[in-house]
Amino acid sequence: MTLLRSPRLDGSTSRDIPDATVARLPVYLRALNALAEQGVMSCASNELAEQAGVNPAKLRKDLSYLGSYGTRGVGYDVEYLRYQIAREMGQTQDWDVVIVGVGNLGSALSAYQGFSTRGIRVAALVDADPQRVGTVVSGITVSPLDELDEIVADRDISIGVIATPGTAAQEVAERLVAAGITSILNFAPALVQVPDGVDVRKVDLSIELQILAYHEQRKASADKTSTDKAATA
Amino acid sequence: MTLLRSPRLDGSTSRDIPDATVARLPVYLRALNALAEQGVMSCASNELAEQAGVNPAKLRKDLSYLGSYGTRGVGYDVEYLRYQIAREMGQTQDWDVVIVGVGNLGSALSAYQGFSTRGIRVAALVDADPQRVGTVVSGITVSPLDELDEIVADRDISIGVIATPGTAAQEVAERLVAAGITSILNFAPALVQVPDGVDVRKVDLSIELQILAYHEQRKASADKTSTDKAATA
DNA sequence: AAGAGTTTGTGAACGCGTTAACAAAATCGA
DNA sequence: TCGATTTTGTTAACGCGTTCACAAACTCTT
Numbered sequence: 001m002t003l004l005r006s007p008r009l010d011g012s013t014s015r016d017i018p019d020a021t022v023a024r025l026p027v028y029l030r031a032l033n034a035l036a037e038q039g040v041m042s043c044a045s046n047e048l049a050e051q052a053g054v055n056p057a058k059l060r061k062d063l064s065y066l067g068s069y070g071t072r073g074v075g076y077d078v079e080y081l082r083y084q085i086a087r088e089m090g091q092t093q094d095w096d097v098v099i100v101g102v103g104n105l106g107s108a109l110s111a112y113q114g115f116s117t118r119g120i121r122v123a124a125l126v127d128a129d130p131q132r133v134g135t136v137v138s139g140i141t142v143s144p145l146d147e148l149d150e151i152v153a154d155r156d157i158s159i160g161v162i163a164t165p166g167t168a169a170q171e172v173a174e175r176l177v178a179a180g181i182t183s184i185l186n187f188a189p190a191l192v193q194v195p196d197g198v199d200v201r202k203v204d205l206s207i208e209l210q211i212l213a214y215h216e217q218r219k220a221s222a223d224k225t226s227t228d229k230a231a232t233a
Numbered sequence: 234m235t236l237l238r239s240p241r242l243d244g245s246t247s248r249d250i251p252d253a254t255v256a257r258l259p260v261y262l263r264a265l266n267a268l269a270e271q272g273v274m275s276c277a278s279n280e281l282a283e284q285a286g287v288n289p290a291k292l293r294k295d296l297s298y299l300g301s302y303g304t305r306g307v308g309y310d311v312e313y314l315r316y317q318i319a320r321e322m323g324q325t326q327d328w329d330v331v332i333v334g335v336g337n338l339g340s341a342l343s344a345y346q347g348f349s350t351r352g353i354r355v356a357a358l359v360d361a362d363p364q365r366v367g368t369v370v371s372g373i374t375v376s377p378l379d380e381l382d383e384i385v386a387d388r389d390i391s392i393g394v395i396a397t398p399g400t401a402a403q404e405v406a407e408r409l410v411a412a413g414i415t416s417i418l419n420f421a422p423a424l425v426q427v428p429d430g431v432d433v434r435k436v437d438l439s440i441e442l443q444i445l446a447y448h449e450q451r452k453a454s455a456d457k458t459s460t461d462k463a464a465t466a
Numbered sequence: 467a468a469g470a471g472t473t474t475g476t477g478a479a480c481g482c483g484t485t486a487a488c489a490a491a492a493t494c495g496a
Numbered sequence: 497t498c499g500a501t502t503t504t505g506t507t508a509a510c511g512c513g514t515t516c517a518c519a520a521a522c523t524c525t526t
Contacts, residue, residue, distance in 0.1 A: 016451070018512075018513075019512090019513095020512080020513060020514090021513090022444055022447055023440070023444055025443075025447075026437075026439065026440045026443045026444070027424075027440070030422065044472085044473065044474090045473075045474070046473090052424075053424045055514075055515065057514080057515055057516070057517090058513090058514065058515075060473095060474065060475065060476085061475085061476080061513090061514080061515090063474095063475090064474090064475055064476070068474085068475070070473080070474055070475080071473085071474075071521085071522065071523095072472080072473050072474040072475080072520070072521040072522045072523095073471085073472045073473050073474075073521065073522035073523050073524095074472080074473070074474085074522065074523075075472090075473065075474080076474090088447075089443055089446065089447050089450075090446045090447055090449065090450030091443070091446070095442070095446045095449065097442065103341075104340065104341035104344045104345070105341045105345070107337065107341065108336075108337035108338045108340065108341035109438065111337045112337070112338070112438060112439075113398075114399075114422045114438065114439045115438075115439055115442070118439040118442070118443055119443070119446065120439060120442045120443070120446070158449050159442065159445050159446065159449065161442075165346070166347075182449065182452060183445040183446075183448060183449050184445075185441050185442060185445060189263065189347045191260075191285075191286045197452075199445055199448050199449075201441050201444065201445060203436060203438070203441055204259075205342065205345060205347065205348075205436070206259065206345075206347045206348055206351040206353060207256070207259040207260070208418050208434050208436055209328070209330065209348070209351070209353045209392065209394075209418060210258075210259045210322055210324070210351055210352070210353070211255055211256055211259070211434065212392050212416040212417075212418060212432055212434060213322065213323045213324070213328045213352065213353070213392065213416075214255055214258075214321075214322050214323055215416060215432050216323065216328065216391050216392065216415065216416050216432075217322075217323030218249070219415060219430075251482075251483075252482095252483095253482080253483060253484090254483095277502090277503065277504090278503075278504070279503090288484075288485065290484080290485055290486070290487090291483090291484065291485075293503095293504065293505065293506090294483095294484080294485090294505085294506080296504095296505090297504090297505055297506070301504085301505070303503080303504055303505080304491085304492065304493095304503085304504075305490070305491040305492045305493090305502080305503050305504040305505080306491065306492035306493050306494095306501080306502045306503050306504075307492065307493075307502080307503070307504085308502095308503070308504080309504090
């Protein structure tokens with residue numbers, strides 16, 4: 001018998017927010033930050049929705065899952081809403097992540113500027129290759145895979161990033177879980193099996209381009225059939 | 234008055250496939266390739282679905298959009314199905330892409346091994362920074378942004394990748410479109426506006442980690458409330 | 467103070483995607 | 497040849513997400 005929207009001491013609600021909404025909240029946060037930088041104090045759902053590239057009704061519905069933080073007839077206070085979303089997303093604290101695999105992609109991720117301003121801190125780099133262990137990448141010394149347990153425990157890390165070849169992904173995932181990691185971002189082109197309670201998100205660079213290629217092909221063949229039609233007509 | 238499922242000379246169908254299905258076809262392709270390498274000649278939807286990490290019913294429904302390529306009571310011929318999906322995805326040909334922005338991420342993408350086996354070829358690298366122009370990255374000489382038009386035209390490129398800082402994303406997108414690009418993969422943390430007919434997909438590294446952080450926070454506060462409950466009980 | 471104008475928050479309709487369930491079609495054994 | 501078994505292709509139900517449309521709530525003007 002769980003209560004919906006039971007209020008907590010910190011003001012957040014225990015009702016879970018739809019996945020689709022959670023995925024958009026960081027977008028709203030970015031838009032609000034941009035507005036705040038421009039000195040905008042207040043904004044209506046129309047403006048914010050345009051900034052974020054979504055339908056205004058969708059924006060309002062998304063925000064309604066968090067609470068009632070706007071004022072009818074007026075709009076939203078930029079700073080207040082920014083803080084409320086940040087709190088709901090857990091961005092009042094910084095989150096340490098460990099990156100496994102310091103190849104090209106892992107190195108690029110460790111140097112990525114966009115993380116720090118979003119509450120993400122790359123706290124450790126790990127690699128199985130002895131040649132890479134000990135080298136310094138983006139100011140962080142690469143540790144051996146065997147030290148994963150200590151690193152995760154010592155620094156209280158809960159999020160791991162897999163940036164290895166596909167063949168190593170499953171074993172790395174298992175080691176991450178064994179070390180205590182409960183959220184994984186997987187860049188390897190392979191799907192990993194994890195126990196219940198562990199979240200996995202997958203980013204597949206090839207697949208994104210393959211999807212675009214599919215649409216390109218359709219555009220091309222659509223052109224072709226229309227010219228064919230013209231020819232047979 | 235367009236006919237649905239009108240057959241074409243090459244055997245493909247003109248009915249458009251749902252987006253969700255298109256996004257999964259590359260996953261099936263990867264699973265089929267893995268099976269083929271293991272010497273498996275034929276497989277049932279159950280096995281293939283497990284390999285791909287999806288529900289068997291979903292797999293069959295997805296495949297039904299392409300046509301009827303299985304045999305009832307038997308299953309699917311691995312090589313035949315592999316070819317049919319590859320053809321539908323446009324993977325019978327290679328797709329050239331141009332990467333704009335040769336920073337850490339752009340360099341990593343240009344070196345990414347996973348592309349070539351998926352029919353993606355990085356054909357050109359472009360950067361606005363004069364210091365980077367002329368350098369060789371992954372065997373490709375970096376060209377100035379001004380030469381984008383010629384590069385796209387000469388090599389008949391239709392897909393562009395934006396790997397620049399967020400501030401440059403919109404201008405780069407406009408230049409890509411002006412050069413004739415009709416599909417864009419955007420890694421910059423900014424949303425780009427493009428004319429109708431141009432496809433944009435967005436990969437946001439920060440957002441993926443922010444979503445994981447949100448779920449981590451919920452796990453943590455759920456633990457807290459349950460211990461609270463135990464304490465107050 | 468009251469009416470006109472804004473803008474939020476939300477109920478309801480709609481559409482897409484997922485999943486279960488089953489008929490159709492193939493193989494296999496007797 | 498026929499019945500039993502297997503597995504696909506598809507229909508129908510369900511659930512989630514999106515969008516519309518409007519009442520509620522606020523400001524502003526007179």
